[in-house]
Amino acid sequence: MLHKYRWYEYVLIYFGVAVFLTFVLAPFVEAFVVSLRPLSGLFSIPYKFITDEMSFEAYFSMWKNVPLLWRYMLNSFFIATVVTALGLLCIIPAAYAFARFEFPARNSLLGIFIAVNMFSGAVLIIPLFKLMQQYGLLNTYFAMIAPGTAFVIPTGIWLLRSYLVRIPKELEEAAWVDGAGKIYTLVRVIIPVALPGIVVVTITAFITAYAQQFIYALTFNSVNELNPLPVGLFQFFGRQSVVWNELMAASLVGILPVLFVYVFLQRYIVAGLTAGAVKE
Amino acid sequence: MAHTAKQKDYFPYLLLVPATLVMVSIVAYPLFETFRLSFTNTSMSPNYEYVGLANYEKIMSRRFPEVIARTFYWMGLSVALKMLIGTLGAVLLNAMVPGRALFRILVMPPWVIPIAIGVFIWGWMYNGQFGMLSGIAQRIGILSGPFEFLAYKNSAFMATIVTDVWIGVPMVTLYLLAAMQSISRDLYEAAWVDGASRFYRFRRITLPLIFPSIATMALLSAIATFNSFDIIWILTEGGPRGATTTMIIDTYKTAISRFKYGEGAARTVMIVLFLGSFTFIYFVLLSRLAKRSPNNAA
Numbered sequence: 001m002l003h004k005y006r007w008y009e010y011v012l013i014y015f016g017v018a019v020f021l022t023f024v025l026a027p028f029v030e031a032f033v034v035s036l037r038p039l040s041g042l043f044s045i046p047y048k049f050i051t052d053e054m055s056f057e058a059y060f061s062m063w064k065n066v067p068l069l070w071r072y073m074l075n076s077f078f079i080a081t082v083v084t085a086l087g088l089l090c091i092i093p094a095a096y097a098f099a100r101f102e103f104p105a106r107n108s109l110l111g112i113f114i115a116v117n118m119f120s121g122a123v124l125i126i127p128l129f130k131l132m133q134q135y136g137l138l139n140t141y142f143a144m145i146a147p148g149t150a151f152v153i154p155t156g157i158w159l160l161r162s163y164l165v166r167i168p169k170e171l172e173e174a175a176w177v178d179g180a181g182k183i184y185t186l187v188r189v190i191i192p193v194a195l196p197g198i199v200v201v202t203i204t205a206f207i208t209a210y211a212q213q214f215i216y217a218l219t220f221n222s223v224n225e226l227n228p229l230p231v232g233l234f235q236f237f238g239r240q241s242v243v244w245n246e247l248m249a250a251s252l253v254g255i256l257p258v259l260f261v262y263v264f265l266q267r268y269i270v271a272g273l274t275a276g277a278v279k280e
Numbered sequence: 281m282a283h284t285a286k287q288k289d290y291f292p293y294l295l296l297v298p299a300t301l302v303m304v305s306i307v308a309y310p311l312f313e314t315f316r317l318s319f320t321n322t323s324m325s326p327n328y329e330y331v332g333l334a335n336y337e338k339i340m341s342r343r344f345p346e347v348i349a350r351t352f353y354w355m356g357l358s359v360a361l362k363m364l365i366g367t368l369g370a371v372l373l374n375a376m377v378p379g380r381a382l383f384r385i386l387v388m389p390p391w392v393i394p395i396a397i398g399v400f401i402w403g404w405m406y407n408g409q410f411g412m413l414s415g416i417a418q419r420i421g422i423l424s425g426p427f428e429f430l431a432y433k434n435s436a437f438m439a440t441i442v443t444d445v446w447i448g449v450p451m452v453t454l455y456l457l458a459a460m461q462s463i464s465r466d467l468y469e470a471a472w473v474d475g476a477s478r479f480y481r482f483r484r485i486t487l488p489l490i491f492p493s494i495a496t497m498a499l500l501s502a503i504a505t506f507n508s509f510d511i512i513w514i515l516t517e518g519g520p521r522g523a524t525t526t527m528i529i530d531t532y533k534t535a536i537s538r539f540k541y542g543e544g545a546a547r548t549v550m551i552v553l554f555l556g557s558f559t560f561i562y563f564v565l566l567s568r569l570a571k572r573s574p575n576n577a578a
Contacts, residue, residue, distance in 0.1 A: 005377065009478075016372045020365075021386055024450065027401045028389060030412050034404060043410050076394075090299035097295035106292075111563065113299070116307050118559040120507035122528045123551055126535045126544050127310035127317065150306035153299055182291050207392050214396040214510045219536055230396030234514065237400055244404055251400050255393040262392045266385055 028252075035059070035249035042244055059253070062246040069250055071225055072232030076210060077257065079141065079228055083148040083209035084202060090149070091156035091201060096186055098157065099164035100172075110157075117154040121147050121215050132220055143220035144213060144228065151212070152205040159204065163197030164190070200268045203261065210258055229254040311552065318545035328542065335546035343522070344530075344547070351526040354441060355505045361445045362505075363498050366452025371482070373453065374460045384457070391450035399514040402443045406430050406515070430516055433523035440512050440524050444505060452497055459493035460486060492569045499562050503555065527551050 005013065034042060035058050041051030063069055097103075098110050121128075128147060132138045171193065175185040191198065217231040224232070233254070236247055318335055322328035373383055390398055405412045408428030417423040429439045463486065471481045509528050512518060518525035518533060525533070531551065535544025 005375075010377065013372060013375045013377055016368070017383055020369050020372055021383065023365075023446070024387055024390060027398065027405060027446070030405060031401045086302075090302055093295035093297075094299035097292040101292035101295075103292045109296070113303070115559050115563075116303060118503050118555050118562070119307065119311075119552070120504075120509070120528075122507055122509040122532065123548055123555070124307065124310045124314070125532065126541050126548055127313035128306070129536065130313070130317070130322075130541060131310065146302075146306055150302050153302060157299065186295075211392070211394045213394065215513075218513075230394050230510075233400060234396065237403060237514065242404075244410075247400060248404065251397045255389075255397055258392050258394075259389065262388065263385070266388065 031248045031252060035245050035252060037245055039243065039245055058245040058249040062250050065243060065246055066232070066236065066250060068224060068227075068232060072227055072229040073254055073257075075141075075226060075232075076213060076228040076230075076254070079144050079148065079213055080206055080209040082141070082145050083152060084206045086145070086149045087152040087156055087205045087209070088198070088202060090153050091160055091205075092191065092198065093186070094153070095157045095160035095164055096190060099161045100169070110161075113154050113157055115154075116150070121151060121212070125215065125219055129219060137220075139221050139223045139226065141226060144216045144226075147216050148209050148212065152208050155208070156201045156205055160194070160197055160201050163200070164194055167193055199265075203265055203268050207258060207261070314545045314548045314552070317542055318549045320542045320545075322541045322545075324539045331542070335543050338543060339546055339550070344550075347522075347525055347527055347530045348550075351506065351528075354437070354524070354526055355502055358441045358444045358448070358505050359498060359502045361441070362448040362452050362501055363494065365445065365449050366497075367456055367494065369449065369453035370456035370460060371486075373457050384454070387450050387453055389450075390447050395447060395510045396514060398447055399443060399511050402439075402446070403430075403515055406439050431520055433520055436516050436520055437523050440515055443511050443515065444508055447511065448501060448504070452501060455497050456490060456493055459490045463489050495565060496562075496569070499558065499565060503558050503562070506551075506555065506558070527554075 033054075036054040036056065037051045038053055038055070038057070041053065066072075094113070098106065124147065129138075132143050137143050167190065172185045172189055175189045176182075180188070213228040214230045214234075217226075217228050218234070221227060221231070224235075229250075233247060233250055236242060319330050319332060320328045321331045321334070369387065373380060373387065406414075406429035408414050408426045408431065411429075413429065414423065414427045417427065418425070427435070429435045467485050467489075468481055471485060476484070506526075507528060508526070509532065512524050512526060512529050513532070516524045518529040527547065528551065531544050531547040534540050534547060
């Protein structure tokens with residue numbers, strides 16, 4: 001058989017996978033173990049991987065020692081949700097235009113949208129800072145939402161467009177013949193049919209928006225109540241004596257929502273994030 | 281559709297209005313502003329004047345060429361490691377062995393979690409007194425005493441790269457895995473019937489067919505790495521003594537920490553020039569690949 005391996009090939013493959021996954025997952029295991037250990041056990045020399053008195057205490061004490069922790073988590077979630085919603089409002093019509101209509105400069109316009117992906121928020125931080133200062137938008141949710149939205153749109157358009165071109169044209173032509181307006185057709189015919197594609201785009205956008213809040217919040221926001229989780233925890237990270245077990249516990253709780261989304265929807269996520277490798 | 285011909289003129293543009301509005305106000309106009317501000321001495325105060333090319337002369341005469349060189353070194357090393365480990369990972373995950381579905385799920389976490397949070401964990405692991413890496417290295421005898429990875433120029437440089445590789449590897453792996461799985465099984469079966477060894481099949485079928493994906497991914501990865509901010513900022517803020525100061529970090533320090541927006545804008549223009557050329561190469565590469573095989577409409 002083609003895929004029959006000899007015993008030493010099995011050993012080699014599993015050994016390689018084990019080394020590879022250790023590199024990928026060891027930090028999470030270490031973070032979890034650290035979150036269970038008392039501080040006195042963490043600050044012991046020589047280094048020990050585990051300590052005697054392991055407990056979930058940090059998961060309770062962190063809410064007291066990081067009083068705004070729940071706020072940070074809600075903020076992260078809120079910002080990512082609004083970014084995703086606003087992103088979809090831009091992505092769906094634009095992707096539909098690029099997938100279905102012939103118009104002058106279509107390809108170069110699409111190229112320009114894709115090219116935006118090559119820049120990051122870090123490049124635009126100075127003018128955005130000045131503009132937001134000028135219009136009094138610093139220290140608002142808007143300051144963290146707007147730049148995030150801009151950077152989920154290009155990928156979203158690209159993903160959804162490649163999904164929409166595969167939907168048969170007859171579908172909307174039938175709707176038009178029946179006298180449906182173009183916007184009505186988009187909302188009532190195209191969007192329901194394209195729902196699986198929209199789900200992929202939504203998840204991709206949400207994960208991106210949840211992952212990339214750091215620089216905007218760090219730069220545009222100095223009101224602690226509005227901080228998303230990464231920046232909220234960063235204040236504790238930079239201190240002289242870091243309460244590591246609580247920091248790790250808070251970090252792990254903070255990534256639970258995405259891991260949860262991920263475990264259930266990983267098929268869609270892989271499809272979304274690796275689109276382009278498999279040819280249309 | 282005759283009766284829609286009239287509407288055809290403006291409807292697609294109407295559909296593009298929301299996305300274009302966001303792009304113009306968040307990307308295009310700020311980019312233009314950066315360009316304009318790079319010729320000014322703008323700072324904290326609302327008043328500023330045009331100073332011609334002074335900002336560019338200033339950055340050219342100072343340590344900036346060194347920062348550019350460091351950025352490319354950092355990027356080159358990181359991307360090379362990502363591609364190497366990612367390709368190896370994809371080959372391993374592509375093997376038809378029991379458990380492979382689970383392995384594929386387990387690769388992804390560093391990619392989907394917020395970057396900053398992954399970096400916090402690495403920050404702990406690099407801790408000299410109590411961290412895991414220093415501890416293990418002492419246990420097995422590589423180090424004789426505690427070693428603060430982020431306190432020395434070379435080790436901090438490497439530490440930021442390792443963290444960047446950790447975050448970037450899952451995407452490279454899954455992207456190349458998807459590329460490998462899109463290769464037709466018939467090719468392998470034909471080669472197998474002809475008695476080609478596993479390694480030969482890899483070298484003569486897999487590698488050439490995924491090469492376009494490797495090239496595309498390397499370029500995309502280079503662009504993302506060039507833009508990298510969170511990792512370095514959280515771990516070292518560009519230190520120690522500038523050892524991890526890339527162009528992005530340097531710009532951020534100048535503009536946001538020292539309020540020299542004009543000088544920072546000039547640095548940003550340089551970054552945009554580099555990113556622009558990467559983007560150009562990317563599009564050239566894509567059109568070349570599309571021409572070579574007409575079905576590859578990536």
